[in-house]
Amino acid sequence: MKFFARVPKINFMAQRKVGLVVSSILTVAAILLVVFRGLNFGIDFTGGVLVEVSYPKSVELDKVRHDLAEAGYERAIVQYFGASSAVLIRLPPASSENSSQVSTHVLEALHAKDNDITLRRIEFVGPQIGEELFSAGGLALLFAFMGIAAYIMFRFEWKFSVGAIAALVHDAVMVLGFLSIFQVEFDITTLAAILALIGYSNNETIVIFDRIRENLISERRSGILDVVNLSVNQTILRSVITHLTTLLVLTALLVLGGSTVHSFSVALIVGVIVATYSSIYVSTNLAVALGVSREDLLPPKDKEVDEMP
Amino acid sequence: MKPYSTWKYVLLIAALLFGLIYAAPNFYGDDPSVQISLESGDALPADFGDRVAAALQDAGLAPSASGVENGQWVVRFDAADRQLKAADLLKEKLGRDYVVALNLASKTPAWLRAIGARPMNLGLDLRGGVHFLLEVDIDEVRKKAVERIVTEVPALLRKEDIRYTGRRQTDSAAVLEFADSERLEAARRAIAKNFAEYQLTTAPDAPLALQISLSDKEAKRIVDFAVQQNLTTLRNRVNQLGVAEPLVQRQGTNRIVVQLPGVQDTTRVKDLLGATATLEYRAVADQDAATAAATGAIPAGTELFYTRGDHRPYLLKREVIAGGDNLVDAASTVDENGGPAVSVTLDATGAKNMFSFTEKNVGKPMAVLFKEREVITNYNAKGEPIREHREVEEIISVASIRGVFGKRFQTTGLSSKEAHNLALLLKAGALAAPVDIVEERTVGPSLGADNIRKGFTAAALGLTLVAIFMVLYYRVFGLFAVGALLLNLVLLVAVLSLLQATLTMPGIAGVVLHMGIAVDANVLIYERIREELRNGAKPHHAIEAGYERAFLTIADANVTVLIGTVVLFALGAGPVKGFAITLAIGILTSQFTAIVGSRALAQLCFAKRPLRDVPIW
Numbered sequence: 069m070k071f072f073a074r075v076p077k078i079n080f081m082a083q084r085k086v087g088l089v090v091s092s093i094l095t096v097a098a099i100l101l102v103v104f105r106g107l108n109f110g111i112d113f114t115g116g117v118l119v120e121v122s123y124p125k126s127v128e129l130d131k132v133r134h135d136l137a138e139a140g141y142e143r144a145i146v147q148y149f150g151a152s153s154a155v156l157i158r159l160p161p162a163s164s165e166n167s168s169q170v171s172t173h174v175l176e177a178l179h180a181k182d183n184d185i186t187l188r189r190i191e192f193v194g195p196q197i198g199e200e201l202f203s204a205g206g207l208a209l210l211f212a213f214m215g216i217a218a219y220i221m222f223r224f225e226w227k228f229s230v231g232a233i234a235a236l237v238h239d240a241v242m243v244l245g246f247l248s249i250f251q252v253e254f255d256i257t258t259l260a261a262i263l264a265l266i267g268y269s270n271n272e273t274i275v276i277f278d279r280i281r282e283n284l285i286s287e288r289r290s291g292i293l294d295v296v297n298l299s300v301n302q303t304i305l306r307s308v309i310t311h312l313t314t315l316l317v318l319t320a321l322l323v324l325g326g327s328t329v330h331s332f333s334v335a336l337i338v339g340v341i342v343a344t345y346s347s348i349y350v351s352t353n354l355a356v357a358l359g360v361s362r363e364d365l366l367p368p369k370d371k372e373v374d375e376m377p
Numbered sequence: 378m379k380p381y382s383t384w385k386y387v388l389l390i391a392a393l394l395f396g397l398i399y400a401a402p403n404f405y406g407d408d409p410s411v412q413i414s415l416e417s418g419d420a421l422p423a424d425f426g427d428r429v430a431a432a433l434q435d436a437g438l439a440p441s442a443s444g445v446e447n448g449q450w451v452v453r454f455d456a457a458d459r460q461l462k463a464a465d466l467l468k469e470k471l472g473r474d475y476v477v478a479l480n481l482a483s484k485t486p487a488w489l490r491a492i493g494a495r496p497m498n499l500g501l502d503l504r505g506g507v508h509f510l511l512e513v514d515i516d517e518v519r520k521k522a523v524e525r526i527v528t529e530v531p532a533l534l535r536k537e538d539i540r541y542t543g544r545r546q547t548d549s550a551a552v553l554e555f556a557d558s559e560r561l562e563a564a565r566r567a568i569a570k571n572f573a574e575y576q577l578t579t580a581p582d583a584p585l586a587l588q589i590s591l592s593d594k595e596a597k598r599i600v601d602f603a604v605q606q607n608l609t610t611l612r613n614r615v616n617q618l619g620v621a622e623p624l625v626q627r628q629g630t631n632r633i634v635v636q637l638p639g640v641q642d643t644t645r646v647k648d649l650l651g652a653t654a655t656l657e658y659r660a661v662a663d664q665d666a667a668t669a670a671a672t673g674a675i676p677a678g679t680e681l682f683y684t685r686g687d688h689r690p691y692l693l694k695r696e697v698i699a700g701g702d703n704l705v706d707a708a709s710t711v712d713e714n715g716g717p718a719v720s721v722t723l724d725a726t727g728a729k730n731m732f733s734f735t736e737k738n739v740g741k742p743m744a745v746l747f748k749e750r751e752v753i754t755n756y757n758a759k760g761e762p763i764r765e766h767r768e769v770e771e772i773i774s775v776a777s778i779r780g781v782f783g784k785r786f787q788t789t790g791l792s793s794k795e796a797h798n799l800a801l802l803l804k805a806g807a808l809a810a811p812v813d814i815v816e817e818r819t820v821g822p823s824l825g826a827d828n829i830r831k832g833f834t835a836a837a838l839g840l841t842l843v844a845i846f847m848v849l850y851y852r853v854f855g856l857f858a859v860g861a862l863l864l865n866l867v868l869l870v871a872v873l874s875l876l877q878a879t880l881t882m883p884g885i886a887g888v889v890l891h892m893g894i895a896v897d898a899n900v901l902i903y904e905r906i907r908e909e910l911r912n913g914a915k916p917h918h919a920i921e922a923g924y925e926r927a928f929l930t931i932a933d934a935n936v937t938v939l940i941g942t943v944v945l946f947a948l949g950a951g952p953v954k955g956f957a958i959t960l961a962i963g964i965l966t967s968q969f970t971a972i973v974g975s976r977a978l979a980q981l982c983f984a985k986r987p988l989r990d991v992p993i994w
């Protein structure tokens with residue numbers, strides 16, 4: 069297929085100021101959303117009890133609620149899960165001493181009324197475990213940022229490093245903002261998706277940076293903006309294709325993968341789309357704004373030849 | 378086009394063979410089987426196979442295979458109902474020393490197993506089972522230790538005739554008050570001499586109050602010991618559940634993970650994990666135990682018990698010399714002759730009883746009786762739980778009294794392993810610090826099976842979509858990329874199987890995501906080739922330049938994804954770890970297959986042919 073006979077010649081950098089402003093506004097908006105609307109944290113983070121059961125045939129939620137209320141669980145949140153015979157029950161973190169028994173009691177409350185219930189899943193997470201995951205998750209994000217920043221400093225230069233990290237923060241924040249708007253459940257798998265996204269999004273940035281470095285050296289007479297434009301144009305097709313294949317598999321996962329990977333796929337799909345934009349208008353843009361010059365990148369000598377496949 | 382080195386083709390073929398061989402065990406399926414091992418972890422007796430065969434023969438349950446696999450005796454069956462019957466039968470015939478568990482044994486042929494090829498482990502979210510995270514109550518352990526100071530030290534001071542005027546207990550220390558500083562100093566010396574593990578301080582504002590607390594080292598040792606004891610106790614109890622491949626593992630300072638694949642009944646597991654155990658020191662009665670055991674006539678004032686392991690009968694006197702609640706500490710050590718021994722410390726009451734008993738009974742045997750109370754939950758026809766209590770009472774050691782002793786003494790005449798186990802058991806029985814369940818995850822078998830099915834259909838659809846797209850877009854080169862991707866998947870499965878990594882649902886998601894990312898390397902290369910062609914390069918030159926120029930970019934990009942996965946792995950909750958592992962291994966294998974693999978295919982097809990254009994669009 070030959071969509072483009074020639075390398076496109078779009079002047080991406082013409083809108084660079086607009087890009088920077090728009091990105092900043094969106095980032096701030098997303099942060100405000102996360103702060104004020106909050107994320108719909110799953111029990112991995114909040115602690116609590118979750119029980120998934122399936123009945124032999126459709127069941128009225130009111131009946132389930134009634135059964136639970138009789139056993140003393142008035143605060144239970146009951147909802148259908150995929151089918152009208154599958155029910156998901158959530159209980160807030162119990163303040164009572166013996167919270168580990170809650171899952172057993174819930175099951176007994178339901179069992180007493182109907183023997184054909186099959187237990188699909190019980191999760192009980194103590195509040196302290198949730199708190200620990202919170203800080204561990206935050207630390208993980210921080211370490212990932214630092215590791216990537218260090219690697220880019222080592223391979224490129226600090227201005228690129230700043231640009232790349234800005235893009236990663238931007239992407240992560242945008243995804244969190246999206247999850248906040250639609251109140252998609254945020255559990256540990258979602259956190260994993262965000263960490264994976266950070267790697268993926270950075271991939272995009274690196275491809276462009278690599279090309280900028282190559283062009284800065286080969287196109288000695290062009291100005292920095294021209295070189296950046298050329299580089300983005302040269303890599304944009306590849307970006308589109310890669311995003312397309314990634315989106316294809318993620319859509320397959322979203323549609324067929326079931327509930328456990330639902331928020332995982334949503335977070336990544338949003339992230340992949342955002343990453344396309346941010347690799348051009350956040351990371352590259354910022355590196356240019358910080359004044360990347362040819363001298364910054366002059367030869368990490370031509371040792372490449374030896375390392376070829 | 379430059380010729381492509383032969384060794385690269387050889388490497389590719391080797392990688393393909395390696396991948397196919399080590400991925401193969403995942404496709405053989407399983408036999409329902411019964412898996413037997415000795416609870417003590419020792420090697421099975423030599424005639425074990427005959428005993429199993431005879432027992433099964435009598436009941437008419439012919440196994441399809443029976444023999445040692447990975448250090449355990451595995452009996453395979455054709456049908457699941459035979460497996461269940463055989464497990465019940467073997468449990469009854471072999472007795473409590475053996476752990477009999479149901480399992481699914483892989484049908485992987487012996488020659489594959491011999492070279493270490495095994496199927497991947499499935500995580501609990503895929504095979505069903507329970508996961509518990511237990512937390513040992515450290516505060517309780519410390520509190521007990523301080524209580525011990527409060528009883529022990531005053532007893533010592535009374536013996537040494539040093540008077541104190543008052544005693545108190547704070548959260549972390551015992552405080553003794555003295556009338557003058559001479560007495561305080563005398564007490565300080567006496568305590569330091571007898572209890573090196575205590576830390577003695579006086580506050581400046583209260584110079585006559587001696588604070589006795591645990592040294593940091595000692596506090597840490599006590600907590601460590603308590604957790605280790607609980608671990609041993611839990612392991613023993615879990616073994617009795619008859620679960621194949623249970624996991625009982627320490628996590629951090631004071632947590633214990635228990636994972637039981639295939640178990641659904643969490644109530645029963647919770648009861649079992651929470652069971653309590655004690656032990657008692659008792660005198661062995663003079664009467665003949667063998668006769669009593671044979672006739673059933675138990676002499677007055679005695680009780681009949683059996684030893685653990687070899688089931689020898691003993692008659693023990695009813696009086697308890699010292700019980701589990703008197704036991705303060707136990708550790709394996711060496712005696713004066715250098716032989717293995719267990720050193721035991723009793724509290725003041727226990728020590729007093731022990732002293733007066735041993736004073737009168739030197740040379741006579743004394744027994745250690747282990748008592749465990751288990752709660753077993755069964756369900757009646759209506760599905761209501763019925764809890765039964767079961768008492769396990771066994772003698773774990775009988776030894777002669779060699780001298781008069783009180784607070785601290787040694788039990789000798791054991792092998793070093795026995796000494797170690799006895800020390801653990803003594804502590805386990807007496808001091809099992811309270812545990813709280815802080816996390817529980819149970820996945821029913823139907824959800825596990827659902828997850829596998831969903832994961833695989835999603836992966837298959839993802840692969841198909843990517844393959845169709847690549848072939849439509851890049852023509853023949855798309856085929857090369859798909860070939861490389863397939864090789865990559867085979868290698869990924871092979872490496873995961875070889876490492877015995879655990880496949881979880883997020884792990885499958887990682888594989889699916891990976892398929893999307895892995896072709897990126899090829900996209901980079903192909904777009905580069907197209908670009909070279911647009912710039913007027915000759916076909917062969919364009920192909921070469923495309924591969925060569927894209928190499929470093931791909932490596933750079935992969936390294937940053939790897940950084941993310943390493944961090945994820947370090948963050949470490951089970952299922953997410955599975956995701957990190959699959960993604961990391963996938964990136965490493967794809968760096969090889971996407972570049973070397975797809976290039977070799979391109980070389981094979983085009984190197985020898987004159988080309989007017991490259992069939993890449």
